[in-house]
Every structure is written in C-alpha cells, then in structure tokens.
Amino acid sequence: MPKGKPKILIIEEDRFLRKIYKNKFTKAGFEFREAISGDEGLNKVYSEKPDLVILDLMLPKRSGFDVLAELKRDKNTKKIPVIILSNLAQEEDIKRTMSLGARDYLIKTEVSLSDVIDRVKECLAMMELEK
Amino acid sequence: MKRKKVKKYKISEAVSVIAHHLKNPIAIVKGYIESLLAGDCGDVNMSQKEYLNDALINIKEMAKTINDLIDISRIEEGGYKLNFKPVSLEEVIFQVLSDFFHWAKASNCKIIFKKQKKLPQVLTDPQKIKYVIENIISNAIKYNLDQGVIEISVSLKQTKKEILFSCKDNGIGVPEEDYKKVFTKFYRSEKALEIDPSGSGLGLYVNKAIVELSGGKIWFLKNKNGKGTTFYFSLPIIKSKK
Numbered sequence: 001m002p003k004g005k006p007k008i009l010i011i012e013e014d015r016f017l018r019k020i021y022k023n024k025f026t027k028a029g030f031e032f033r034e035a036i037s038g039d040e041g042l043n044k045v046y047s048e049k050p051d052l053v054i055l056d057l058m059l060p061k062r063s064g065f066d067v068l069a070e071l072k073r074d075k076n077t078k079k080i081p082v083i084i085l086s087n088l089a090q091e092e093d094i095k096r097t098m099s100l101g102a103r104d105y106l107i108k109t110e111v112s113l114s115d116v117i118d119r120v121k122e123c124l125a126m127m128e129l130e131k
Numbered sequence: 132m133k134r135k136k137v138k139k140y141k142i143s144e145a146v147s148v149i150a151h152h153l154k155n156p157i158a159i160v161k162g163y164i165e166s167l168l169a170g171d172c173g174d175v176n177m178s179q180k181e182y183l184n185d186a187l188i189n190i191k192e193m194a195k196t197i198n199d200l201i202d203i204s205r206i207e208e209g210g211y212k213l214n215f216k217p218v219s220l221e222e223v224i225f226q227v228l229s230d231f232f233h234w235a236k237a238s239n240c241k242i243i244f245k246k247q248k249k250l251p252q253v254l255t256d257p258q259k260i261k262y263v264i265e266n267i268i269s270n271a272i273k274y275n276l277d278q279g280v281i282e283i284s285v286s287l288k289q290t291k292k293e294i295l296f297s298c299k300d301n302g303i304g305v306p307e308e309d310y311k312k313v314f315t316k317f318y319r320s321e322k323a324l325e326i327d328p329s330g331s332g333l334g335l336y337v338n339k340a341i342v343e344l345s346g347g348k349i350w351f352l353k354n355k356n357g358k359g360t361t362f363y364f365s366l367p368i369i370k371s372k373k
Contacts, residue, residue, distance in 0.1 A: 016159040020166055027171065058151065087154040089198070091214045108158035109194040113165050 006124055007031040009050035011041030011067065012085070013059055017108075021054070024113045030120075038062025042070060045077055051127075052120055055102075057086040057093065065096065072101040081123050085116065143204035150197045157197070161190045192330075199333035203316065206340045213256035213344050217369055220253060220260070220285050220294055221246045227264050228283075231272065239277050242268075245284040251368040253294055255345040260366075263341050263349075266334040267298045267362045273327055275302040275359075293347070293365040301359035305351065313351060314339045342366065 008030050012018050018034050025032045033048050035041035038059040045053060053071070057064035064084065071077045081103040086093070094105045103123050106116060164187045167175060175183065205211040228244060235242050253260075271281045282299040303322045305313055312318040317332040324330075342349040347366035354361055 014155060014159065017155075017162065020159075020162040023166065023171055087151050087158065089201075091212065109154050109161065109197075113162055114169070 005029060005031045006051045007033065007048065008052045008054060008120060009033040009035065009041070009044055009048060010054040010085075011035045011038065011044075011059065011064070012054070012056045013037065014056075020113065021116070024117060025120075028117050036060070038064065038067045041067055045071060045080065050080065052124060053080055053082045054085050054116070054120070055082050057084060057088050057097070065100065068097060068100045068102060081127055083116075083119060083123060085111075141208055141210075143201075143208050143210060146200055146204040150201050153197050154194065157190055157194050161187065161194070164190065196331045196333065199331060199337055202337045202340070203333060206337070211340060211344065213259055213341065215254050215345075216257055217252040218255050218257045218260055219250070220264075220296060220366070221250055223257065223261050223264055224283060224285060224296075227261060227268055230265075231268060235272050235281075238272050238275065238279075240272050240275050240279045240281055242281045242283065245282070245286075247286045250285065250287060250294060253345070253347075253366040254369050255347075255366060256341070259341045260345070263338045263364065264296070266338055267364075270334070271298050271300040271302065271362075273330075274323060275300050287368070288365060291368075293367050295363060295365045297361055297363045299354060299359065299361040301354070304353065304358065304360050307353075314349070338364075 006029075008025060010018060010021055010025075010032070012021070012034070013036050015036075018036075022032050022034065033044055033050060035044045039061045041053075041055070041059070042062070044050075055064045055067060059067070062070075064086065068082055068084075071080065071082060078101070082101070083104045083106060084097050084102045085106045085108060087108045089107045089110075097105055103126075104119055106119060111119075164183050166172065168180065168183050168187070202211060224244065224246075228242060231242075268281070268283065275281065279301055282297075284295075284297050286295055287293075288295050303320070303326070306320055306322075309318070309320055314335050316336045318335070319330060319332040339349050342364045345366055347364055349362070349364040351360050351362045
C-alpha cells in the first residue's frame with residue numbers, strides 16, 4: 001500500500017453505488033474521489049493522480065472500455081492500476097478489458113463491498129511489490 | 132405506403148440489455164443491506180440482522196435468476212459459449228462446500244465429501260461448472276429433510292476416461308411422473324414449490340447445457356432405499372500427453 005492515505009477514484013454513473021462506496025472506502029482509510037462519466041473520469045485521473053481507479057464499463061459520454069484504453073495509452077497514466085467493477089459478465093467483456101490492461105474484473109452483483117475493498121488493497125500491495 | 136424496416140434484435144440481446152438494467156438496482160440494494168449488516172449506520176440488533184440476512188439471501192437469488200435468464204436466451208439461440216480451461220473438479224467442490232458451510236449447518240444438513248486421490252483434470256468452463264455444482268448441492272440442501280445427510284463424491288470412472296460427480300441426498304425426491312421434466316425449463320415439483328416458492332426452475336436446464344457443451348452427461352436416479360435422489364454428471368478427462 002502507498003504511504004499515507006491511498007487515493008482512489010471511482011468512475012461510476014450510479015449515485016447510489018457511489019454513495020455506499022464513498023462511505024466504505026472512507027471508513028477503510030482511503031481518500032475517495034468520484035466521477036460520473038467517462039470524460040469526467042479521465043479529467044479527474046489527470047488532475048487528482050489517484051493510486052487506483054475503479055471503473056464501470058457502461059458510462060455516459062465515453063465508455064469504460066474507451067477510458068481504460070486511453071489511460072493505458074498515455075505514459076503518464078498507464079501505470080495506474082484499474083479495477084473494473086461492472087455488471088457486464090460475459091467472457092468477451094472480461095477478456096477485452098484484461099487485454100487492454102485492467103488489473104482485475106469484478107461483477108457488481110457477485111461481490112460484496114468488503115470483497116471490493118480487499119481486492120483494492122491486494123492490488124495496491126502488489127503494485128508496491130512491483131515497484 | 133412503404134413500411135419502414137425495423138432493425139431486428141435477437142432475444143438474447145434484448146434480455147442482456149434488460150438484465151443489465153435489473154442488475155444495477157440489485158447491486159445497490161445488496162450493497163445497502165451489506166452496509167447495514169456491517170453496522171455502518173449504527174448497531175443492528177439480532178432480529179434486524181435476521182431480517183437483513185433474509186433480504187440478502189433473496190436479493191442474491193434474484194441476481195442468480197437474472198443470470199439464468201441471460202444464459203437461457205443464449206442457449207436457445209445457440210450462442211451460449213463456454214470459456215474452456217483445465218479444471219480440477221475437487222477444488223471447485225471444496226470451494227462450493229466452503230461457501231455453503233454455514234447454510235448447510237443452519238439447515239441441519241450433514242455433508243460428507245468423498246474423493247479419490249490425484250484425479251485428472253477436465254476441460255470445461257470453471258465458472259460455469261462451479262455454477263452446476265452449486266446448483267446441485269444447493270438443491271440438495273434446500274430440499275433436504277431435517278437432519279438430512281448429503282453425500283458428495285468425485286471419482287474416476289472405471290473406463291478411466293471420465294470423472295464422475297455425484298450428490299446423494301435423502302430429501303423430498305422427484306415424483307415419478309415428473310422424471311422426464313426435471314431438466315426442462317421452469318420445471319418445479321409441487322413439493323419444491325411448497326418449500327421454496329421463489330425458485331425459478333431454470334437451474335437444472337442450464338446445468339444440462341453446460342455439462343453437455345463440455346462433452347459430458349447429466350442425470351439422476353431415485354435412491355435404492357426410496358428416500359431422496361442422487362444427481363450425477365460425468366465429464367471427459369484431459370488426456371495426458373505421452
């Protein structure tokens with residue numbers, strides 16, 4: 001885990017989901033940032049420089065696939081780990097995002113809130129080891 | 132007057148879009164219940180906890196039914212695909228048993244698991260075969276009688292070409308007149324409906340498709356003592372290269 005409070009950015013259209021994740025991640029000791037569209041998400045990655053991004057795929061303005069591709073294309077953001085949190089559960093969606101460079105793929109209805117936090121912590125710990 | 136051509140969508144595409152819209156509110160409600168259970172909004176007493184846990188079980192069941200619907204629409208249109216990988220069935224069974232441990236205990240069910248050592252792997256979709264095993268074992272728990280015993284086994288068949296999975300329960304059984312309907316869509320016996328009115332009757336139909344697409348067979352037999360049923364499936368093993 002990074003020193004100090006790790007900063008995460010969730011790019012998620014649904015305000016109810018953002019609300020519960022904000023509550024959970026803040027309580028778990030994270031700095032929490034949020035964006036409601038693909039465009040806003042990309043802007044916040046550049047301005048906030050989060051340690052990790054949680055990304056939905058069905059987003060207004062720019063899809064999660066496009067956001068992921070953009071982040072992985074840019075040398076300034078390509079090292080920021082991205083965890084997909086989506087309801088798309090088809091193998092082709094999972095394969096597509098993994099080949100674009102996502103670190104993990106979680107299906108919203110199949111994981112608990114604490115599973116998501118655990119996976120974020122594991123991912124950040126792995127990133128530290130890889131440094 | 133010329134009729135405007137309307138783009139035809141496959142049913143599976145329509146189901147997929149609707150399912151996506153249904154899954155989002157389910158994820159929200161599930162998250163809120165988990166948050167309440169975790170005490171994020173203050174202490175929760177035992178009876179509130181019980182109600183919240185019941186709500187959580189039902190919302191998970193709803194999510195499962197939606198996934199079944201997506202699978203069924205794809206099966207019907209011939210577009211159901213598996214992501215084949217080498218799979219160790221005993222590992223999947225251990226995982227499912229660990230997930231179901233508390234539920235089986237609360238349901239007064241004793242589960243016995245017998246396995247042969249060093250079983251070869253099978254080629255199937257790990258997520259989908261987990262679904263099959265979950266479905267068979269959860270039916271055994273759900274429809275078992277009080278103090279029921281469930282015997283699960285996994286072994287190499289005598290031909291040494293297939294792995295055989297079996298799950299024997301001493302539960303409500305399948306009425307003889309329904310034998311041909313068990314693996315059909317929406318089938319539910321009258322007794323099953325009494326015990327769990329919320330089930331969709333889609334699970335075994337999807338199970339059959341998954342097992343058959345993996346090159347295997349699925350079937351059931353009435354237990355010799357007349358109590359309960361044993362469900363089986365067999366899958367071809369991956370031949371080792373010599």
